[in-house]
Amino acid sequence: GAVVSQHPSWVICKSGTSVKIECRSLDFQATTMFWYRQFPKQSLMLMATSNEGSKATYEQGVEKDKFLINHASLTLSTLTVTSAHPEDSSFYICSARDPFSSGQFTDTQYFGPGTRLTVL
Amino acid sequence: GENVEQHPSTLSVQEGDSAVIKCTYSDSASNYFPWYKQELGKRPQLIIDIRSNVGEKKDQRIAVTLNKTAKHFSLHITETQPEDSAVYFCAPLNNAGNMLTFGGGTRLMVKP
Numbered sequence: 001g002a003v004v005s006q007h008p009s010w011v012i013c014k015s016g017t018s019v020k021i022e023c024r025s026l027d028f029q030a031t032t033m034f035w036y037r038q039f040p041k042q043s044l045m046l047m048a049t050s051n052e053g054s055k056a057t058y059e060q061g062v063e064k065d066k067f068l069i070n071h072a073s074l075t076l077s078t079l080t081v082t083s084a085h086p087e088d089s090s091f092y093i094c095s096a097r098d099p100f101s102s103g104q105f106t107d108t109q110y111f112g113p114g115t116r117l118t119v120l
Numbered sequence: 121g122e123n124v125e126q127h128p129s130t131l132s133v134q135e136g137d138s139a140v141i142k143c144t145y146s147d148s149a150s151n152y153f154p155w156y157k158q159e160l161g162k163r164p165q166l167i168i169d170i171r172s173n174v175g176e177k178k179d180q181r182i183a184v185t186l187n188k189t190a191k192h193f194s195l196h197i198t199e200t201q202p203e204d205s206a207v208y209f210c211a212p213l214n215n216a217g218n219m220l221t222f223g224g225g226t227r228l229m230v231k232p
Contacts, residue, residue, distance in 0.1 A: 034219065043209060044164065044222045093163060107152040107213050109220060111163040 003027055004096050006112035013084055014120055021079045021115045023094030029074035030096035034109065035067075038091040050077040084119045091116050122147040122214045126223035133200050134231055141226045143210030144192040152213035153186055153193045154220070159206045167208075168195070200230045 003026040013019050023033055031052050036044040048069055049057045056069035068080040077096075081088055095109040123146040133139050143153075154169035170177045170184045170193065177184050183196040193212075197204055207227050211220035 032218075043225050044211075046219060046221075049219060091161075107218075108154065108166060108169065111156075111165070113163045114161075116161075 002098050002108075002110045004030075004094065004110045004112040006094055006115050008115060009113060010116040010118075012118045012120065015085055016083055018080055018082045019084055019117060021081075021092055021094075021117075023077045023079070023096070023112050025075045025096045025098075025110075028096075028098040028100070030077075031074060031099055033071060033077040033094055033096045035069060035077075035079050036093045036095070038093060038114075040091075044093065047079075081117065084117070086119045089117055089119045122150065122212065122221040124210065124212060124221050124223040126210055126226050128226060129224060130227045130229070132229045132231065135200060135202060137200055139195075139197045139200055139204070139228055139230075141195045141208055141210070141228070142192055143194065143212070143223050145210075145212040145221075146191065147212070147214055148188075148191065150191075150212040150214060153184065154211055154213075155184060155195045156209045156211060156222075157206045158209065158225075164209060197228075200228075202230050202232050204228060205230045 005024045007022045033050040035047045038044050046059050047062045050069045050071040052071045052074050058064045071077040091114050093114040094112045097109050125144050127142050151172040155167050156164035157167045158164040168182050168184045181198045186193040207225045209225050210223040
C-alpha cells in the first residue's frame with residue numbers, strides 16, 4: 001500500500017517553455033502532498049505544500065508564479081514549471097501523506113519516483 | 121524553522137561492520153523521526169521511523185535511537201552489506217508546520 005507515482009520520469013525541454021509534472025497517490029487519498037527539488041549530491045529542499053481544494057503554501061524563496069501547483073483531487077497534484085530556464089534543471093520529487101494509515105504513522109510521507117527535468 | 125544536521129557526511133565501512141549516523145535537530149516540539157534511504161537517481165525510501173514516546177526501535181539489522189532531551193536521533197545498521205550503500209537522510213517532523221526537514225545526507229559506502 002501507500003504507492004505514489006510521478007509522470008513523466010524525465011523530460012527535456014527548451015528554455016522558455018512550460019513543463020507539467022503529475023503526482024498521484026495510487027491506493028490512498030492524500031489531502032496533503034509535498035513538492036521537493038533535489039540538485040545533484042544535495043539534500044531534498046521543500047518547495048511547497050499542496051492541499052487539496054486550496055492554495056499551495058510555498059517555502060521562502062520559491063516563486064509561486066513560476067512553480068504553479070494544483071491539487072484538484074485527493075489523488076492528484078500537479079507542478080507546472082513555467083518559462084523554464086536551465087537553472088530550473090533538477091530532480092523534482094513529490095510525496096504524499098496517508099491521513100488514514102492504519103499500519104503506519106499518519107505523519108509518514110511516501111515519495112514518488114521523481115522527475116528529472118533538463119532545460120536546454 | 122527547524123535546523124537539522126547529520127554526521128558524518130560520508131561513511132565508509134567494511135562489509136559486516138556496523139554503521140551509525142547521527143542527526144541533531146533544533147525544534148523541541150518535533151515528535152516524529154524518520155530515516156530515509158536514497159539510491160542514486162531513485163526515490164527516498166522510508167527504512168525506519170520512531171515517535172517521541174519511544175526511545176528505541178529495531179527492525180532486523182536496522183535500529184533508531186532517540187534522545188529527546190539532547191535533541192538527536194541515530195540510525196544504526198549492523199552487519200552491513202554492499203546493498204546498504206546509499207545516501208541516508210534524517211527528516212524530523214516540524215510539528216508546527218507539519219512538514220519534514222531533511223538533513224544534509226550521509227553517503228554510506230560498504231566495501232565488500
